Amino acid sequence: MQLLSGPMDNVDVARAFEELADLLEIDRANVFRVRAYRTAARTIESLGEPIAKVAARGVTALEELPGVGKDLAAKIVELLSTGNLELRRELAAKLPAGLVQMMRVAGVGPKRARLFYDELGLETLDALEAAAKSGELRTVRGIGEVLERHILEGCAAQHVRSTRLRISEADAHAAPLLAYLKESPAVALLDVAGSLRRRRETIGDLDILVGSDEPEAVADRFVRYPDVTKVLAHGTTRCTVVLRSGMQADLRVVPAESYGAALHYFTGSKAHNIAVRAMGVHRKLKINEYGVFRGTRRIGGRTEDEVFRAVGLPWIPPELREGRGEVEAARDGKLPRLLELIDVRGDLHVHTDASDGEATLREMVLAARARRYAYVAITDHTKALRVVQGLDGAGFRRQRSEIDALQRECPDITILQGAEVDILEDGRLDLDDESLGQLDVVVAAVHTKVNMPEARMTDRVLRALAHPRVQILAHPTGRLLGSREPYAIDMAKVIAAARDRGVLLEINAQPARLDLSDTLVHMARDAGVRLVIDTDAHRTSDLALMSYGVDQARRGWCSRADVANTLPLAEFRAILRGAPAVSHSSSAARSRSRAEHAHAGLP
């Protein structure tokens, strides 16, 4: 952690607490004290609003956060006001920062890092690597030839730090592995668990659960999977391997009567499991991956539902299991009824080869129709985006007549003409008002000059939202997972402006974007902002990405009512900002009505 010039955000505060937890662990502090710092770090990182805002409401507001008490609330205030912590300075004075780096090496935890420092004086990762190479490490009690080799490999891996994969990539790796396991007659039950089942936007490793009476046979088949490059652990109920992609995969095998308990346990998250098990403790129950036990008697665990029921809860969808209040909401009967893919009736952000799409207007519309959508908005780029050959006013007028012709051919889906209008550097729109007025849907987005300071970027977007024709703000933070951080922008202000002006905020379903993030979705929903889920499709196959957007909306606690493109067309148009009181063109109205009946499965 460094002293920061600007104010600390939630991630900065969470990282500071995590680092403190590492240092305390090396310092042999009480394990529960260490855990308290980690719990608070998770709470803050997944908070729906800036921690500074909570702090501004007073120290009591901080203490109301789960896992934050008097002491940690004071430390948050200290961090926000000074950028550092007295405790951290004290620990740093006696423990080199390199010890925290050493803990990142697989096989090195707090105990060994401390041992290497105390006995060999190792202070950095490089020193650890050198000691492993020279054989010096083996003079430490508990370190043999094998651990020395593992640590050496771990040091090398630090230099090519493996990153988390996008969820779509993890899906692509998981599917063939699951199919391979399913071929074995020993595999009775099979599910992916972990963060992939919770549908997190990025995935660190694959967790696979099998129900079987022949665990050894399943484990043996798993480690023989052709894509396995390394076996890290090979036990009877648990195996860990590294796949050719560099991704780690864990297998756990349990008997069928334990399957639900194991699925719950391995789905996580850790914070969620701790919350559920704590409820079990109150009821004098022991919950582990083998079942729910009262004393030695198993009282449940064949299904997940039995686990939840044992502690008096309804089943909680995996997407909500992040320890962000879902257990309390379930207890109070306040879980949202999450939307589903089948609820989506249209896609409102679709490109064609008129700008940077790969398919023609006709191909995209037919592909949308094949998904049984009631409506689709064609939203090509405007001309300021030079790299993609956007359209100007004349271009959109030409496209309108093409759309009208195609609409006559395809009465069972309503084709809306829209645009993804560039928000210029000063917040003006890249299309004249008259042309904007001709469009059915106006989607606005920032694409250029993405490195502006926060105040200017925020003003820029707020000015665009103030334009009466802007109806949807696309990929609001501009992030690209793994390659570009979100713009510096005050999303609390953007959300408030969207609410006040009736602008819809997009959940962009592209797996590299998933923008808004789950916590921002939650924050927007709480503020009463309506969302739309769009694929930003540039080819027909992209329309299938809608499921990733739905996953993200579910992680943000959205029900159908929170997402505008679950509405029938007439209702969707009615909530669009600046919508006319009565619908125009009678032929369009007729075709809309037919399309909606088709979607609802009516004659």
Next chain:
DNA sequence: GCCGTTTTCGGCCCGACTGTTTTCAGTCG
């Protein structure tokens, strides 16, 4: 360091695997 449907003190989720030593500590999830 947090927290309260038994508690303001005394708990805190729970187990598997590995490498090492020879009964277990450390790490990991």
